Amino acid sequence: MEQQVAVTAGATRVQWLDIALGRVSALRFPPNLTLTPHDHPQATVAVVLAGGFVGVYRGNERECRTRSLIVEPAGERHANNFGGTETTVLALSLEPDGLGRSLETAAGRFSIDRDPFTEMVARHAIDELDRPDDVTPMAVEAAALEIVTRVTRLARQERRPAWLEQAQAFLHDRYTEPLTLTHVAQAVDVQPERVARAFRRAFGDSVAGYLRRIRVDAAAALVAGTDLPISRIAADVGFADQSHLTRCFGRYLGTTPGRYRADRAGGAGRARLP
Secondary structure, X not given: OOOEOOOOOOOXXXXXXXXXXXXXXXXXXXXXOEEEEEEOOOEEEEEEEEOEEEEEEOOEEEEEEOOEEEEEOOOOOEEEEEXXXXXXXXXXXXXXXXXXXXXXXXXXXXEEEXXXXXXXXXXXXXXXXXXXXXXXXXXXXXXXXXXXXXXXXXXXXXXXOHHXXXXXXXXXXXXXXXXXXXXXXXXXXXXXXXXXXXXXXXXXXXHHHHHHHHHHHHHHHHHHHOOOOHHHHHHHOOOOOHHHHHHHHHHHHOOOHHXXXXXXXXXXXXXXXX
């Protein structure tokens, strides 16, 4: 393989959209694919949404599973060994001329993180690319901006205290329950006000907003993948009722649960972006 290749190399399915920051691509890689050492001409931010691979970076093997957020500076030489199932990745190829100083610094720092917040944003972007309409460019650009904002803040952060990671895990483990900020604070033995400030700074959202995103993401998977009644799904993932789920669906996904289910049931023949 040539030393410099596009981020799409090896993908069997590609959907993309150009935005001011660069190109956003939804990529599907086949099982057991091996990409020999190569690099990309642009800095790349990649979010693994399904499957995964072992990346060889700077002589070390790094496991990149679902929720992995990978920042590869321009020219970062690496290899990829994909696992036994199809791998789905959302990739942002960043144009150097479009980077501000802060993002330029972040994009020049190789990193691999596990970040559920970025995963949720990337899933919404891939849904838009899979089923585009007239506002898809706006939605994808907004998602890309959220992702690069997150990358920039992560690059600035010092090591997070252990209790903050525990608070995040608590929300993911207990999201179906009627949680409050006090519950989270008690679980990690930290004052609620401190939890609220640190959580927003670290994860880009309030504790309540982050919890709603987890619930919406869980509900979306059930709406698309099962025939369960919407009211049952709302209760199962922690919403007060179906109308609460519908409001949050509209806020985060720009649609209703019923429309989301119908679109995914009939989406196989829809037009796709080039």
